Amino acid sequence: MWICYNIFEGDFMKIIVCLDDNSGMLFNNRRQSRDRVVCEDIVKNLEGEKLYISPFSQILFENFRDDVCVSEDFLLNGNICFVENQAVSQCDADEVIVYKWNRVYPSDFYCDIDFSKYFLTEQTELEGFSHEKITKEVYKRVV
Amino acid sequence: MKNKKIIGIIIAVVAVIAVFAGGMVLSENLVLRENVETTVADGALVVPNGEQSDGEDYGPSESSSGNPANNIQNGSEETTGKSGVAGVPETPSSPNSAGEFVLKLSDIPEYSGKPYYALNNNTPSFPGGNGGKKYYEKYAPLDNLGRCGVAEACLGKETMPTEERGEIGQVKPSGWKTVKYDCVDGKYLYNRCHLIGFQLSGENANERNLITGTRYMNVDGMLPFENMIADYIKETGNHVLYRVTPVYSGKELVARGVQMEALSVEDNGDGICFNVYCYNNQPGVRINYANGESEEFDDGIKPAIGKPVGNGNNGSDNSASSQNTPSGTYLLNTNTKKIHKPGCSSAKSMNEANKQEYSGSIQDLLDQGYSKCKVCNP
Numbered sequence: 177m178w179i180c181y182n183i184f185e186g187d188f189m190k191i192i193v194c195l196d197d198n199s200g201m202l203f204n205n206r207r208q209s210r211d212r213v214v215c216e217d218i219v220k221n222l223e224g225e226k227l228y229i230s231p232f233s234q235i236l237f238e239n240f241r242d243d244v245c246v247s248e249d250f251l252l253n254g255n256i257c258f259v260e261n262q263a264v265s266q267c268d269a270d271e272v273i274v275y276k277w278n279r280v281y282p283s284d285f286y287c288d289i290d291f292s293k294y295f296l297t298e299q300t301e302l303e304g305f306s307h308e309k310i311t312k313e314v315y316k317r318v319v
Numbered sequence: 320m321k322n323k324k325i326i327g328i329i330i331a332v333v334a335v336i337a338v339f340a341g342g343m344v345l346s347e348n349l350v351l352r353e354n355v356e357t358t359v360a361d362g363a364l365v366v367p368n369g370e371q372s373d374g375e376d377y378g379p380s381e382s383s384s385g386n387p388a389n390n391i392q393n394g395s396e397e398t399t400g401k402s403g404v405a406g407v408p409e410t411p412s413s414p415n416s417a418g419e420f421v422l423k424l425s426d427i428p429e430y431s432g433k434p435y436y437a438l439n440n441n442t443p444s445f446p447g448g449n450g451g452k453k454y455y456e457k458y459a460p461l462d463n464l465g466r467c468g469v470a471e472a473c474l475g476k477e478t479m480p481t482e483e484r485g486e487i488g489q490v491k492p493s494g495w496k497t498v499k500y501d502c503v504d505g506k507y508l509y510n511r512c513h514l515i516g517f518q519l520s521g522e523n524a525n526e527r528n529l530i531t532g533t534r535y536m537n538v539d540g541m542l543p544f545e546n547m548i549a550d551y552i553k554e555t556g557n558h559v560l561y562r563v564t565p566v567y568s569g570k571e572l573v574a575r576g577v578q579m580e581a582l583s584v585e586d587n588g589d590g591i592c593f594n595v596y597c598y599n600n601q602p603g604v605r606i607n608y609a610n611g612e613s614e615e616f617d618d619g620i621k622p623a624i625g626k627p628v629g630n631g632n633n634g635s636d637n638s639a640s641s642q643n644t645p646s647g648t649y650l651l652n653t654n655t656k657k658i659h660k661p662g663c664s665s666a667k668s669m670n671e672a673n674k675q676e677y678s679g680s681i682q683d684l685l686d687q688g689y690s691k692c693k694v695c696n697p
Contacts, residue, residue: 197691204441204593209550279550282435282543282593306553 191269192218192227192258193287195276200283207260208281210236211304217275217312218258219243228254232261263288269317275302276311293318422578424568427596432623434540435579435595443580443594445560449473454558456520458527464572465493467530467565470514473584474548475558480521487511487524494531494572494611502603503534504690505655508613510537514563514577516545519552530565531573531611533601539622540597544579551583551590558584559591566596571608574599649697651675651689658684659692 195201196208218227219240227243228250229236236258237244251257251267265288272289294315302310427436449455454475459468472478490511499506512532515522522528532541541563548559560582565574576599583591600606605616650659654673658681677684681697691697 203547204437206590206592208547210554211550212554277550279546280543281547282595284437306550 187255188271189254189267189269190256190271190273191264191267191289192256192273193264193275193289194260195274195287196279196281196283197276198280198283199287200281200285201287202261202285203282204284205261208283209277209279209307211277211307211310213302213304213307214275214310215240217302218273222256225256226254228257230259230261233258261285265289271317272315274313274315276313277307278309278311279307291315422564422566422596424566424575427576430598430600430620432620434535434622435544435597438578438594438596441593441595443560443562443582443592445562445580445582449558449560449584454478456515456522458514458522458525460527461493464570466567466572466574467492467514467527469562469564470528471562472515472520472560473558474515474519474552474561476552476556478520479549479552480517482521484517485523487529490524490526490529492526492529492531494608496531496611496613498613500601500604500613500615502615503601504538504657505534508533508601508604508606509611510534512537512541514565515561516541516549518549519545519561530577532577533599533604533606535601535622536576536597536599540599541577541579544581544593544595548581548591555583555585555590557586557590560584568608573606573608573611575608576600649677649681649684651677651684656689657692658689658697660697 193201194207194209194214200208202208215236219237222243226245227237227240228245228247230248230250231246234244234246245254247253251259251262251264257264257267269289272291272294294317296313297316298312298314300312302312304310422438452473454473454477456470456472456478458470461467488511492511495511496509498508500508509531510533511529513520513522514528514530517523520528548561551557552559560580562578562580564578564580566576566578567574577597578595579597580594581591582588599608601613602620602622603615603617604613605618606613648661650661650669651657652659652669652673653675654670658677659669661676681691685691
C-alpha cells in the first residue's frame, strides 16, 4: 500500500525525511531515531502552511498540534509532508529536505528517493537535543 | 505465594545442578544464561541467582502480561541488587527444561553479507520486565573457560557514563589474539568488544563485559544498535531493557556471535524493540573460534552495501548518500583507506607517510575501496 500521488497538478510538493548514513529510515517498523530540534526546525519553517503527517509520526509533533494535519493519506492531500514509513518516489516532489543523523543505525527500510533527479541547494548544520550534529540538506528537482 | 516459593526453590536447585555439571554446554550449541552472580550499577551487591528463590518481588510476574511497563514502580530508585530471577528469559519458541531461552547456532543462517540477523521476528524476551527496578546492570561471572556470559541491564540516563572512557587493554578476553590484517578497518582483527557498550553502561574494563569480537561485529554489527538505544534514551529520558548474550559453540573460546535484545520500557517497545544475532566474523578473514587463531581468506562474500528500497523488496540502491555524494577536499589515509575531513581529530595522529590530500568526489574514493571516517563522517 505504498501509493502516493501529488494529485493537485501544479501544486508545489515538499517531502521531508530523516536519514542515517545508509539512507535508512526504519528498523523493525520503528523510526531509527528522533530529535526534538528537528521537529522544531520543521515547524519553524512552515511559513504558515500545515505540515502533513501520518498517525505514525503524530507523537513527534505533540507540541505542535495546530501546525500539523494527521491522516493516513497525508501524501495525497499535503503540500508539505513529513515522511517516515512510506515510499515516496512516486510523489515526484519538487523539493526534498533531508535531516541526516550523521550516525549509523540498524535499518530495514530505506529512502527510495532518486536523488539523481535533484540538486543540492542548501546545507546547514543543527545541534540536536540528542544528536551532536544533524545536517539539514535541501534538494530541488532538476527541471 | 507458597507455589511461587516452591517454583523458586526448584529453579534454584536446577540452576545449581546445571552449574556443577559444567553448566553451559548443551549438545553442540548453546547460549550462556548464567546469572549466578549479579552486580548492579553501583556495585552494591552480588547475589547468586539461585539463592534469590523468593521470587515475589523480583521474579517474572505471573500476572504480568509481559509488558515491562507494568513492572515499573514510579519513583523507585536503584535496584537493591536482588535481581536474579528477573533476568532469566523464557521464549516460547525454544525454552529448555530450566525455562531458559536456547538459541541454536544451527538456526542461524550462514553469514551472507549482512552483519546481523533478526531473531524471533525481532521480538525480545523479557518476561520479567524490569523486575520493578528503574535501572540496573548484571554481568554473569566468567565460566571455567574464562568466557563471558550474559550481560543484562535496564538502561537509562542513570547508567550512562559520566566520565571519559579509560584504558581497557589490560583485559584479555577468552580467545584473545593481537593480529592485524590490511583488509580490516583499523587493521586489528579483534576488539575488546563490550557486551553492553560503554556509551550505555559506562562500564569500562569490566572483564565480565568484554569479549573477543571482530572489528566488523563491533562496528557494523553491534554499534548501530547501541547508537539507536543511546540516542533514544538521551532524547526521551526513557529506559530500555537490554540483554547481550555471547553465543559459543561447545568449548570454543571465541563467540560465534552475540544475541542482542532490547525493549523500551515506558512506551512498551514502541520506541525500541529488537532481537538480533550479530555475526562475530570478519570479511576476508577465517577465524578458528576454538582458540582465536585466524588467517586471511576470501570467502567471496562482500559485505552488503545495497539497500532495499521502500518496503525492502527491491534490491536496488536509490539512497541519497550513494547517488548524490558530495565533492570536496579530503584527507586520505592511504594505509587504512580512510577518508577524513581536513580537520578531523583522527587524522591528526596519522602517519605523514600515509597522508594524502584529495580533491574530488567521495564516490570515486568509495569505488576505489576507501571508506568514510566514522568520527568526522565526511
